[in-house]
Amino acid sequence: MNRLDTLFNSKKKNLLSIFTTAGYPQLSDTLLVVKALQDSGVDFIEVGIPFSDPLADGPIIQESSTVALENGMTLKLLLSQIVEIRKEVALPILLMGYINPVLQYGIENLAKKCSEVGVDGIIIPDLPMREFLEDYQSIFAKYDIKNIFLVTPQTSEERIRFIDEHSSSFIYLVSSSSTTGKKVGIEGAEAYLSRIQKMNLKSPTMVGFNISNKESFESATRFADGAIIGSAFVKAIAGQADVALAAKNFVRAIRA
Amino acid sequence: MNEAAGHSKFSVNERGFYGNYGGAYIPEMLYPNVKELEDNYLRIIGSESFQKEFRSLLKDYVGRPSPLYYAKRLSEKYETKIYLKREDLNHTGAHKINNTVGQILLAKELGKTRIIAETGAGQHGVATATVCALMGLECVVYMGAIDVVRQEPNVKRMLMLGATVIPAESGSKTLKDATNEAIRDWINNPVDTHYIIGSVVGPHPYPDLVARLQSVISEEILWQMMEKEGRDYPDAIIACVGGGSNAAGAFYHYLDNPKVELIAIEAAGLGVDTGETAATTKIGKPGVIHSSKTLLMQTEDGQIVEPYSISAGLDYPGIGPIHAHLFESGRGVFEAVTDEEAMQAGFEFCRLEGIIPAIETAHALAYLKKRKFGADQVVVINLSGRGDKDLATYIKWFEKQ
């Protein structure tokens, strides 16, 4: 069974997911970071596929992508790192990245490989729903890989319903209309998040973007099943000699 | 205005694709912005009030129609009949203003109060700053940090016109990165801002919107050719391609006329095989750049490769999806011209015709050396812009020689 399904079937409160860029800060840090996150009680992990032109990202994740690419990270290499990670990590793992590297790898190839190495889902922000539904949904279903859709404060109720209907796992609630790490905290998002909460969607929800500390994590999880931290975490491990320790300290402060 | 071309097999389909290329590969954060545009652009630009204001500004503000000039000495030299479509004579010195005049009217109609744009050579930035001044709207232009240096006169012009110029410091610090920054700005300002994209690139409906606004170029060539040659078409049209808006405008009304050869010239930089190039159709593969599926220069891993050209306006690792389709279908002829060939052609053209061309445009002119046309053939070269902005680059180049 897909590990995301297992997770959302068994636990529905205060889920914490952490985003980390593959091959950052050092090429071989992916394993160290993911393992430290598991040890510190994170519920699932998103591993970023670095891209040269990350349109939806702010400076922190852009910079981590650039460093990771300079370190020599590629999608192929990441998938082989996941094989090693899976020997020690049982948590659900998602890949998050932009469409172009995925297209070059081949969508079907990637879905197949993900199921082989133990990736549970993919988030591709610039894969439009229409293309997904028409061209890729059946491929993802065949390999039991979850495709995660995003919703923003600007998304209409009708479209949210449509997305909910076609989601096979959680919906990613983007806390504000912004690139990643644009603001600190999710102030101002409460009305939007509570509006969505009242819609009683069938899919679980996770809030992401601008969640940076215990306070914003707790305010986000009042409205959703959990929250995702990206930029703040990447910043916390930037330039750290002991990334595992930095990762653990970061999570401890959130869960304290 | 575009009735005939509306049914062209080279126009965009209802899903936003030209053949295999196009679409809108946008993150959800951009969905409402792009959807609003998609739902409204045809209605607005087709409306009588829009057309009236657009046509009137093109005539009295831009100075259209731009002349179709018979270039006698150039024709003698290359032993064929060459006409120049004088987009360089437009207000602000390039074809770019055709698009910005149209888009600013569209933005106003959509109730937007803030305008953003990307620019490479600075021509689109200047054309955007100009129409923003004209309409009293706030204007922010993103420009690659390298281009800020090599096109300095245009930076000064934008500032003079009241725009804010923000250097893009990421990636290759050129047009690609300026476009990334403009898109990020749009994500962060989804309600009040219109993004005036400067070429036939970006998510649907931009390529179609910009092509329609630029199609005034070939609309005029139709009747100007009739006046001068007694038939409404030339044998060939040559235009340079960065993203491809001046080419799309010059080709537009001839897409379905097989008698007209459509020739698109890309920048080879130091040479197609040197790794220092912007010749997308030569070394690019299908992929997604700036939310559009098209040909682009990329690594095996799908990372976008940093392009190189002496010309800031052609220094782009992709091409508009319409051009990817013209290339793949064989409707267009795609050639690449090096820095050296373009600079020589630009210099020769100054001395033959008394016109200093933009370095972008000089790439189109250089094709004359690569291809022999017949003595009675009629060739139109789209003179996309003037070279005032490039004086420093020209002078430095010829000092080195």
Ligand SMILES: Cc1ncc(COP(=O)(O)O)c(C=O)c1O
């Ligand atoms: C004079 C001139 N020609 C051509 C171009 C290239 O753009 P496009 O390919 O969209 O016409 C530019 C871009 O800055 C330009 O300034």
